[in-house]
Amino acid sequence: MTFFSEANRVRARDIVARYPFAKSAILPLAHLAQDQDGWLSPAAMDEIAELTGVTAAEVQGTCSFYTMFKRRPCGKLIVSVCTNVTCLVTGGPEILEHLEHEYGTDPEVTVEEVECLAACGGAPALQVNYEFHEKVTAESAQRLVEEYRAGTRTPRTISGATVS
């Protein structure tokens, strides 16, 4: 047991205790692990297996199903651009193309195409580390990313928790 920090191990035990069966804690523990390290490493999944009393293979089996779990190191900022139908007809694909062009080789920024974010009232929409931004344009989206990078906006963690 070396992956979670001391504070996070306390949190992890609290999370496991919420459920009648420990295996239910796999998803929340994987979020916690990502928030600590910025991605979901094999070492993290090994420790989640220990905490929940299942095999590491079971944890990987579960986690590999879900798109929010980044099982490879990724940028500090995940920019999730919606291109589903409402965003499709209001400019989402153009925003995605622009950001991919700008940040395609930038190790700090991971741009991803995502499905409907439930922000269609403000389409086109995107999230930066799961913070919603609506009615964006290619230019305003890039400006947002730059503000997060410069620290004039504080990003959430990689799984969307507020940084305290």
Added chain:
Amino acid sequence: MIEETRIITKRLHDRADDSWTIDGATASGAYDVLRSVLEKGDRADVQEQVKLSGLRGRGGAGFPTAQKWSFLPPDLWPRYLVVNADEGEPSTFKDRMLIERDPHQLVEGIAISAFALQCNLAFVYLRGEFALGYERLTQAIADAKAKGFLGSNIQGSGFDLEIVVHRGAGAYICGEETALLNSLEGERGMPRIRPPFPAIAGLYAKPTVVNNVETLSTVPHIITMGGAEYAKLGVNRSTGTRLFSVSGHVNKPGNYEVELGVSFRELIFDIAGGIPGDRKVKFFIPGGASSQWLTGSDEHLDAPLDMDFVQQTYSVMLGSGAVMVFDETVDPLLVAWRLAKFFAHESCGKCTPCREGTGWVEKVLYRMSHGLGRPEDLDLLFDIGGNISPGVVNAPFTQTTICPLGPSVVSGVASLHKYFRAEIEARYPAGANA
């Protein structure tokens, strides 16, 4: 001019600055109904009022809530109440608003329902991407507990309830209730074969009720108004109000709460402000991406928001309450392709017809929507669609799969066939791209 009928959206509009806080919510009556229900202590009466109200699930399937509750076996314990807050149906964004802006209404609805159903542990399965919703809901639960509205011996009634918020991690399929339960148990989110139904063997193989956020948010108001009074709102078996997420080519996209029975025209034009540039509606998708489509014809626009009528007459569903409007500049093939891409991406892979079929539908629609179609493509789509949902144009779906995700991709195919066959055939005459 028709207007909104605000019942479950009243607080979040009236107290826009603090509706999600415990002080803002209690100042506008939150937990008053819970308190009186617990004082009265009549579980059967809560169930009776919900039955009289005619409330039907607001997540998509429209199943009568009281009937769902009644399936719980009387002698199996513990029972669980699970709230489906995994909102992911394309163009649906009502539950996110209810969670972010009125979490206490949801908590109160959960508490009243859990009391009626004798559940002491409830789970909210919240879509993983809803970071702000997670914060607001967990804060609301902590604050409600501190005020004695959750926890043990609530308001001295002897009733105990804990609510656990469980974040998903990015998988549309987890909005399907049995996939949701698997995910909540720490598994991959794949649907289960029914029977057994969740009411008999759900979470941890125990009796479980799964209800949508909007459904449970409505419960406190049904108790306040009385079930019979609530049932006076709406039309036929579509009682009460519903939240509709109107998006796409309208001047005022957003969530609107209207009495069921108003027409699509009233919703799109009176309430959502009509189409930008006074262009015409070419087509619209009336109930989320899984539904078949309707066109901008007078007949379709004047159809009432009545779950049974639209299903029986046009094979469409009000589903999750998402109304996507597309003006005459939009290529229906492009929309059908993008939705097929969505379903192909979100297919969990358990059932072969869906795992393979959604991918093929996506590929064929891609070439058709990008100028590479062939004359036989529409029939080819029909053939693939028939393997996932025999009959293709049916509603409700026939299905060769465990859950309705696969058949949902066929809705677009059926709609292209019904309304746009001539337009597509003109684009791809015999010999094109052969």
